[in-house]
Amino acid sequence: xxxxxxxxxxxxxxxxxxxxxxxxxxxxxxxxxxxxxxxxxxxxxxxxxxxxxxxxxxxxxxxxxxxxxxxxxxxxxxxxxxxxxxxxxxxxxxxxxxxxxxxxxxxxxxxxxxxxxxxxxxxxxxxxxxxxxxxxxxxxxxxxxxxxxxxxxxxxxxxxxxxxxxxxxxxxxxxxxxxxxxxxxxxxxxxxxxxxxxxxxxxxxxxxxxxxxxxxxxxxxxxxxxxxxxxxxxxxxxxxxxxxxxxxxxxxxxxxxxxxxxxxxxxxxxxxxxxxxxxxxxxxxxxxxxxxxxxxxxxxxxxxxxxxxxxxxxxxxxxxxxxxxxxxxxxxxxxxxxxxxxxxxxxxxxxxxxxxxxxxxxxxxxxxxxxxxxxxx
Amino acid sequence: xxxxxxxxxxxxxxxxxxxxxxxxxxxxxxxxxxxxxxxxxxxxxxxxxxxxxxxxxxxxxxxxxxxxxxxxxxxxxxxxxxxxxxxxxx
Numbered sequence: 001x002x003x004x005x006x007x008x009x010x011x012x013x014x015x016x017x018x019x020x021x022x023x024x025x026x027x028x029x030x031x032x033x034x035x036x037x038x039x040x041x042x043x044x045x046x047x048x049x050x051x052x053x054x055x056x057x058x059x060x061x062x063x064x065x066x067x068x069x070x071x072x073x074x075x076x077x078x079x080x081x082x083x084x085x086x087x088x089x090x091x092x093x094x095x096x097x098x099x100x101x102x103x104x105x106x107x108x109x110x111x112x113x114x115x116x117x118x119x120x121x122x123x124x125x126x127x128x129x130x131x132x133x134x135x136x137x138x139x140x141x142x143x144x145x146x147x148x149x150x151x152x153x154x155x156x157x158x159x160x161x162x163x164x165x166x167x168x169x170x171x172x173x174x175x176x177x178x179x180x181x182x183x184x185x186x187x188x189x190x191x192x193x194x195x196x197x198x199x200x201x202x203x204x205x206x207x208x209x210x211x212x213x214x215x216x217x218x219x220x221x222x223x224x225x226x227x228x229x230x231x232x233x234x235x236x237x238x239x240x241x242x243x244x245x246x247x248x249x250x251x252x253x254x255x256x257x258x259x260x261x262x263x264x265x266x267x268x269x270x271x272x273x274x275x276x277x278x279x280x281x282x283x284x285x286x287x288x289x290x291x292x293x294x295x296x297x298x299x300x301x302x303x304x305x306x307x308x309x310x311x312x313x314x315x316x317x318x319x320x321x322x323x324x325x326x327x328x329x330x331x332x333x334x335x336x337x338x339x340x341x342x343x344x345x346x347x348x349x350x351x352x353x354x355x356x357x358x359x360x361x362x363x364x365x366x367x368x369x370x371x372x373x374x375x376x377x
Numbered sequence: 378x379x380x381x382x383x384x385x386x387x388x389x390x391x392x393x394x395x396x397x398x399x400x401x402x403x404x405x406x407x408x409x410x411x412x413x414x415x416x417x418x419x420x421x422x423x424x425x426x427x428x429x430x431x432x433x434x435x436x437x438x439x440x441x442x443x444x445x446x447x448x449x450x451x452x453x454x455x456x457x458x459x460x461x462x463x464x465x466x467x
Binding site: 056087097107110111112145151152155205207339 | 385392393406407408419422423425427436440443444446447448449454455
């Protein structure tokens, strides 16, 4: 904690020292959020999270970006490195990035997850921790945007350490979750690097619509284990549409993403009954979100409101000890204090399918009401 | 699994055509001929609310412009014009 404070003090000093314009520019920004959550008969204040973002524009061609996540959870202050990378702008169409970066695997992780951008207080099913698909990793990336007359496209190709397979042999990482992929481990478990990319098209001349396709492939098994040759193919399709709609006097925003993970079949050891088992290892998750903000109404109060609805679904493989099928609905009403400050009230209910394995119908559970605020600065 | 795929397919198709319908009334214009203010209005709202020009100083806009050019894979021409506009209007 003391280290973070020291860094902040140093940065503030650097900021105030910048009086005459020079090549180099520094910006300290970030966001914070917290809130209160009601689940069943439990009501808690949660999520005191503070994310400082450091941006150095070294020259016209060089940018460094880093984000820390300082969270208060279960009585402990946790500090995480969200990303830290350097970008070198090669030319109008290509930028090289090196370091730890948010992966362009779909759009949620790289572009929509910060609390002041996400229209709801929670993440869609399968898009948070233990989700389907990666959010960040260490590696190298080439990316850019290309004009195509009235339309546009973007691309990214990257090489990263990649996900690792939980093969059930390490007692420290939940053997009953054998077959699951672990993301963002910091160090690779083999020599093989994972290769991935995303292309997206913005077919309309006002850039309001974007459709993106992402893929990632690599070996995930630990070297010199019997899982050495197990590989995984991950893919995502994303969709975004944001536009003013005059007959609704407001802005309509539609976001959707589908993630899929396919891991080669392998046989795992069941610690409970000492048997070997295997299954078709496919997981998927998707969400569709729509929001509407009446920005052209007669009063400031109405202009600052926003209505949101989201549906998400998650499916983990049948036959795995972590098999699960879940669905979730979330509805929200937001009040925007300014462009980066929002108070979000939302209600969500989920069918976690928790009892399906016992032959019962999944029952509606995990109902929750959230009142969160998010503050960008 | 099958029912899920059909549902997903229907959701995607309706999203696509719904958006096309909503978009059908906007006139087309080549990206290269658009002024900075228009590009700002069209591009800076796609992920978050668009910041107003007065939110930052000239030198801060230069950093934000680079950051967003890379994060959002905006084209060089777009970002140059948008930053120019923001610096003029702040």
